[in-house]
Amino acid sequence: MRDVTLAIAGSGGDGVITAGDFIVQAAARKGLNAFMLKSYGPQIRGGESSARIRISDRPIYSQGDFVDFLVVFSWKDFARFSDEIKLRKGAVVLYDEADSTPPEEFPIAAELGAELIAVPFKKMAAEEIKVPLTKNMVALGVIAALLHLPLDGIKDAVMKKFGKRKPEAAQVNIEAIDLGKSWVEKNLPDGTQVVLEAEGAGEPKLVMTGDDAVAYGALHAGVKVFAGYPITPASPILEFLSKWLPHFGGAVVQTEDEIAAITYAIGASWAGKQAMTASSGPGVALKLEALGLAAIAEIPLVVVNVQRVGPSTGIPSKSEQADLFQAVGGTPGDVPRVVLAPSDVEDNFQVAIEAFYIAEKYQIPVIILSDQFLGERSETIDPDVLFARKRVIARQLAKPSNLKEYKRYKLTDTGVSPMTVPGMKGGQYITSGLEHYEDGRPTSSGTMHQIMSEKRARKLPLIAEESGFVRVYGDEDAELAVLAWGSSKGAVREAVERARAEGIKVKAIVPQLIYPVPEKKLDAALKGVKRAVVVELSFGAQFYRFLRAYYDGLPKETYSHARSGANPLLVSEVLEAIKEHAGAMNAPQEA
Amino acid sequence: MRDVTLAIAGSGGDGVITAGDFIVQAAARKGLNAFMLKSYGPQIRGGESSARIRISDRPIYSQGDFVDFLVVFSWKDFARFSDEIKLRKGAVVLYDEADSTPPEEFPIAAELGAELIAVPFKKMAAEEIKVPLTKNMVALGVIAALLHLPLDGIKDAVMKKFGKRKPEAAQVNIEAIDLGKSWVEKNLPDGTQVVLEAEGAGEPKLVMTGDDAVAYGALHAGVKVFAGYPITPASPILEFLSKWLPHFGGAVVQTEDEIAAITYAIGASWAGKQAMTASSGPGVALKLEALGLAAIAEIPLVVVNVQRVGPSTGIPSKSEQADLFQAVGGTPGDVPRVVLAPSDVEDNFQVAIEAFYIAEKYQIPVIILSDQFLGERSETIDPDVLFARKRVIARQLAKPSNLKEYKRYKLTDTGVSPMTVPGMKGGQYITSGLEHYEDGRPTSSGTMHQIMSEKRARKLPLIAEESGFVRVYGDEDAELAVLAWGSSKGAVREAVERARAEGIKVKAIVPQLIYPVPEKKLDAALKGVKRAVVVELSFGAQFYRFLRAYYDGLPKETYSHARSGANPLLVSEVLEAIKEHAGAMNAPQEA
Amino acid sequence: MEPVKLTAKDYKTSVPIVWCPGCGDFGVLNAMQQAAAELAIPPENLMVVSGIGCSSRIAGYINAFGFNTIHGRALPIASGAKLARPEMTVWAAGGDGDGYSIGTNHFVHTIRRNADITYIVMDNNIYGLTKGQVSPTTPHGDYTKSTPMGNPDRPLNPLALALELGATYIAQGFSGNVKHLRDLIVKGTQHKGFAFINVKSPCVTFRGRQEFNVVREHGVYLDESHDPSSWEKAHEVTQWKEKIPLGVIYHVHGVPTLDEIARDLQHKAEEQGHVETSKDLLKIFG
Amino acid sequence: MEPVKLTAKDYKTSVPIVWCPGCGDFGVLNAMQQAAAELAIPPENLMVVSGIGCSSRIAGYINAFGFNTIHGRALPIASGAKLARPEMTVWAAGGDGDGYSIGTNHFVHTIRRNADITYIVMDNNIYGLTKGQVSPTTPHGDYTKSTPMGNPDRPLNPLALALELGATYIAQGFSGNVKHLRDLIVKGTQHKGFAFINVKSPCVTFRGRQEFNVVREHGVYLDESHDPSSWEKAHEVTQWKEKIPLGVIYHVHGVPTLDEIARDLQHKAEEQGHVETSKDLLKIFG
Ligand SMILES: Cc1ncc(C[n+]2csc(CCOP(=O)(O)OP(=O)(O)O)c2C)c(N)n1
Ligand SMILES: Cc1ncc(C[n+]2csc(CCOP(=O)(O)OP(=O)(O)O)c2C)c(N)n1
Ligand code: SF4
Ligand code: SF4
């Protein structure tokens, strides 16, 4: 196979994620593409966890619906992932022979015809390496040998992680890996039918999570103040920047709550520095009031929402796309703001840069709608593409010579007015959340309110013009289109390719800019489309409804394929939706 | 005239609002209809203020676009209301002769042909009554005499206010009123052309503000805990209930912030008592996270939003209809909730009762979207209609005999599950904001999440069925309709009547239930309609977009008439929109 | 018929416990269950309200009306519940992040209103549930996921803060001493007013097992020599630098509680003139 | 060239003042303008951040980078501004509702971080802008629009609270004594760290003019006999029952400030190994 999906499931202490990380890193070193999804139960430690990794020499868009190769340390833990891990027919399953579950109770349907192999992971680690915790490394060796994964890459990754600080640990781990490998050579000399035959491009790739990518992108874009409050699944952004922003002369504050976080950022931006905050749905809810302040005061600001399952605490560790309404309309009043949606890990990096570009150029708050599925997964990335697009700008300031009778909110054609920051002589003005005259003085005039509403709104079509990036995949002249946003892109793109391989003409349309709607570019993408399906992970079909509300160009026959989140979108379910609609289109119409 | 609009403008100390209150109360005593709009500048005291009163023996729907009769204590203050107070051609204007503004600078266009009358308000109060503060009462006497307002009613109102506690104050005020009256008899024996010729129905009416009405409605519905935090224009709800709820065995807490307010209410409701909180846009923004908790935990809750101009602090003392998106979609996740919109003061009372009815029966949070225009205005109300509709229900509890293996979130056909409260033996369960199984135990299963999302959503069509009250005014078979919501009803209804008087066939459609959309009732109301105009005070046309997003039955030709708020919706602008669309409908269509 | 004697077991639930093995919060759970039994509170008359955090999961593990609410809001929800049902026993519980970071505003004002609830904070000096970020009680200099160069901030002293704010019952317990903690909870529940119990409840995963030893080594149980009715003495104790006080630090009586005040106002209202039904109020609009 | 001498007039703006005639906040405005002049802060180097309330309008009345933000959030916005531009002078201002009710969480944690800003609270014991509801400093028993039967709650003591939290400069002024207040502001601004100044600033409309007399009668100016470096002395003063202390109550030096800490971390980072551009970071993903 040139495209393998493997999964490892176990308990918290089993080191499942560490093993997965090493596999991904090994793939990256070989120039292969890899994609890893972690999944945890509600326990912090000791609970079930799984790593699901797909490796290929072709681009990878999704986590893969079915697993080809599975390692389970415990059937009990595995059973908890039955929603998520579906085996492909004829998959290979390795399990720890120490697990006491009788084979007939294995939660795997016999009719899948899986090849079940018992391996003494635990025993080898305990008895031969004398370090029970190396069970995962033994498994790594077994996996590498059976799948034909690059063992040297794995060892490199281990050395990188432990080599300098804990050389003995590195040594022990490597021994365990070798032990696993020899076990295969001894016990399964013929291997299994699942073998990775992909060859890497040679050039090593990077491995990044979506949260790290958005933080790194912000760093690249020049963020100087980041304020945040921990929340799953957005905390890694805070943690990344805590570590690295001071290296770039910036500062990070873990504030007392989310309100303080966004207001710190607003204060910093108002004072002249690029600023950002990040959270997830419940935390973003607390930021909405302050977001309105940034909007009416026209303060550049970037707010990241790594969406999780709602409402309320919902399922904190799982993904959903149901904070779109909150982003577009959650703040009271008619609020000018921008919503961007990254669609994969690399895009998280790009979108962060774009967000700062728009925020600074147009003096407007920008919301980045990432999600758990993007934020916590790892992907291999080609380092060259990261910096290909250059759109980093600094704070755009008024000319010091133009500060006579300075008007912060001067009415202009673009809606963008000259901005000053402290230290600029003559640039003083009063900023507020109140409606105001051009010079910032508060007013309660309805006439001024209408004029200023229009001024602020003038920016929106310009942003849609400049930044309305719409991805189109598939048959340009297809009459059937799938509309999707954000992290749904992967499964949708793959489904479209699969449908086309089956002879169905179809395309996928995925805007990066959600609000303002990039109408012209959507019009172009939808040209010739007679029927569209809007696919999303939101029980309330928020994207579908949003498009209906804001976009005039939807084909008359537009359908919604929406369900609640937690379980990631499957390629197969999108494919099914495509087939259904392709079929309906070709079916004879009633008169 | 049988329908007079008068306005009084002055500074804070002028007692403009007090005078207005007495006029409205006098009208109410006579069984007349009255409607008063107060308007203030940003000052707390000493700033400009105005009272605008419309009196008629016919139903009054709006504040009246034009003023027939104006009293100004100071032209300077009056000038600040130029956005709001437009004179009718040939209006009568009384001004204080002490005002130093030269007549040629009076901010009233000469071409209006207004009748300008200088009156020594200030002088009479100071020199004859010896109490300069009674200037407003002198004016009251003058107004009553000229307009032929019921003077005894005004005196009654004065006695009611001061009589018991401050008999001398009452006496002085009544003297001042008589003085004003005699001044007219002496100086303007022929009066003016503006005279109120309306006769009341005899039965005295009540006078109520919208905020008081919603608080009173809640009280009637059985609210037992109210928690709030002051904010313009919602504070009167807190103040009303602080005063009266203890009389009904309830408790009010002014909490430390809006988050505490809604969470107090959630705690109280979860513990078994009807509970409510109220705020305005910025404060409601802070409540959104907790609202999600009530939604997923299925806790009955009523949240009032008295909308004001946004974004952010905006214009706190003025009205807008731009928190609709926040109400419908502000909370992260796919959140089941109900949004009700009262359309006049009496409706504020009814909607409060309805909100509790829905909240308690369906175990769901209900948002009441009032606004400043409804909340702060006074209207006369027929006491009999208030209690005509009976829909008060108590907390709906599970049967104590059914508590074996009690499942708080039992899957039912209606989505409504048996609820227990503390004290019910065997009724214990774990409530949380986490997704859960039927018994409340948390789960991170995507399958359960979908099942529970469906369960919660099953309530919505039932609510739309039971509560989807849609007001229809005008020609039932009209092909042109105006769609509006909330406080826009008044101007729209009046505009429709005016248009019909001019021979245009048109109807107005105003739903009381906004979300879930009462589809069937809207379908019925829109039957035969070929063209619709959605009228609202929201720059972003939130109602128009909301309908597009959620409702399939809009006529193909649906237009938006939307502008930002602060200035109230005018009958004339709606009428113009009606005429424009009526004209376009009849114009020959291009092929 | 003799009333059935309740034991700690009667307060167990079937909700699976997801704490890490060895987590300090197990001790707090035991202490709460034992206290409930000792107080013989019928499970249906007990409300346990928590925020969000590892510690806050405790609301699901006690057979009662449990409410695992949202982050930082346990106190106002518990206060609202008590106001609505003053005849019930209300416990609030949560973590140091929940109570002293996002929830600080409520902590301050709940104390001011003397809501008659018992508030148990499992103070582990870290954000457990979000996997190891700094909390307001993390010691200065400590490395956490969000302070990779050491915590630059000075920790908050919740006991001293509560004392300053006029809390009427202040105690500190240790999850390693369940009996002692149980007694603090029993006393706090019997106290009329806000009973605040800070519990040293180590997070073994993000702060390590040695945290138990820290408390064992530095913990000092307050004995007769400490007079909890003295503000000055209590203040002194809250200012200890090395030693960790364990026991009732401060305890005063007679301050009106939130629900007493509400009933007071109801009586005052009645004295002002009886209003029977909402219709009787029509007169004020007349 | 001699630098032009700045006077209070240089800090006036054209924004119309909407306070009621006689409002205490006029005195505070004068004191702030005079302090700015005395400190000779160029207007463009001064940031004045307020929340929402009558008092918070002050940000518009001072020629500076003024920011009349949202209710309760003056402190985090001011802190963020100072963190971004440590070379500027940052004043925060607001009311008792803004600072001690909705903003309490920020008050507590801003003190803890010792953000180098001067925070002036115009404490009028009422919500002025919303027309007269109870505030956390309204005396017990007082009638307000939201306590029609008298305020049932005990007032908060902001001075004592700040002291307990470790504030490094604590003072109280009176808007009826502009010169004294000006000096407190000057000193607070010169202080490196969080300078907290509670100002008795009567609301004549909702609390009456007599409030000025209350301060005049009960105010006691702290003199040499008070040692502001002593926590105990300061504590005593904050506990006065009848007398109202005026002056610097507490003042200590040497506690690192929020922006100093940030620079510290930047230096530490540099020592750990220099990273020039964001591309240099690629290695961590290798
Ligand atoms: C509004 C909001 N912000 C942030 C979070 C994420 N969050 C969950 S628990 C927690 C803090 C946990 O720390 P603590 O309260 O000390 O409890 P512990 O886990 O240590 O017991 C945070 C920040 C959230 N759920 N909601
Ligand atoms: C989020 C939010 N809640 C409430 C309000 C309403 N509000 C405006 S000012 C204010 C309090 C005013 O009191 P204070 O801070 O003491 O200032 P003062 O007017 O007395 O100077 C309130 C509650 C608001 N603007 N925003
Ligand atoms: S992470 Fe810490 S606090 Fe949370 S359960 Fe584990 S040990 Fe306890
Ligand atoms: S209401 Fe009070 S605080 Fe506000 S301006 Fe008037 S006197 Fe000052």
Ligand SMILES: [Mg+2]
């Ligand atoms: Mg903790």
Ligand SMILES: [Mg+2]
């Ligand atoms: Mg105040």
